[in-house]
Amino acid sequence: METTTIEAATHQLPQAIEPRNPGMDLDLDWVRAVQVNTSAVERRAATLPGRRSVKKDYQAAWLCRAISLIDLTTLSGDDTEGRVKRLCAKAKQPVNPALLADLDLPDLTTGAICVYHDMIETAVQALEGTGIPVAAVSTGFPAGLSPFHLRVEEIRQSVAAGASEIDIVITRRHVLQGNWQALYDEMKAFREACGDAHVKAILATGELGTLRNVARASLVCMMAGADFIKTSTGKESVNATLPVSLTMIRAIRDYYDRTGYRVGYKPAGGISKAKDALVYLALMKDELGDRWLQPDLFRFGASSLLGDIERQLEHHLTGRYSAGYRHAMG
Structure with a gap:
């Protein structure tokens, strides 16, 4: 690919340095050929927590990297502007500044803030000048069953409001029925509606039935x-x-090997402990x-995870565990 093409395809997010995945024509032969050895995958996954162990300064460094990869999230029906502003303040200063000074990482921030559409403007204003992106969940989140034209328009409205990342939800029945053309057309329409904003496709894997469906939908x-x-x-x-x-x-690896384009990965839901974050980092x-351990290619969808990481970093520096309430999100 020529340099000018790469530059034209690269998105303007602060941490994005890869050409965006432009997609390709739907290759049903490739999709239908995908198989997953479930027992082998489960055996491999079961060994992961014990295969990699990092301690002391190395563990602290990995945990700081994990902070930079967090999409700090609030997606509750009782969200308020005040809560979102406090969460944005936490994104800008995720760890006690005295601890960050000791770690020589005074400018550490989270990867992004993730909110509902109504809170985009509040988050954008609170994060102005920081370079921290605002992500918005969209397309009838979480079920994704609102009328299609409304889901597409919701994306457009969120981008217009200032979101630079859009987390969309796919229609699960397309996967369960093996209607890959419908899933492809839906995802393509969502990508086009996003324009320059990056799009994260939420598969809702807990509702897809099999790992083979997960692989094919991916x-x-x-x-x-x-x-x-x-x-x-x-x-x-x-969840994850x-x-x-x-x-x-x-x-993702197979797609990169075939096309040369790197696609990011975001595990979300249920990742609340620092030790779990370390396992996911080791897996990636x-x-x-290592290239996939950067914010433009890997994110954690989490909120409580940050509090536990902060506790672990304080223990690393002081030798003492602090109470959880000292590390509130806002």
């Missing part, structure tokens, strides 16, 4: 131009798991390499 969404694929809305009964993550990550490093 591939179709990438073919349609998804910048990220994401496990869950956080509202399903089963290691077998699902391994399946999606290997689909093992399967995709």
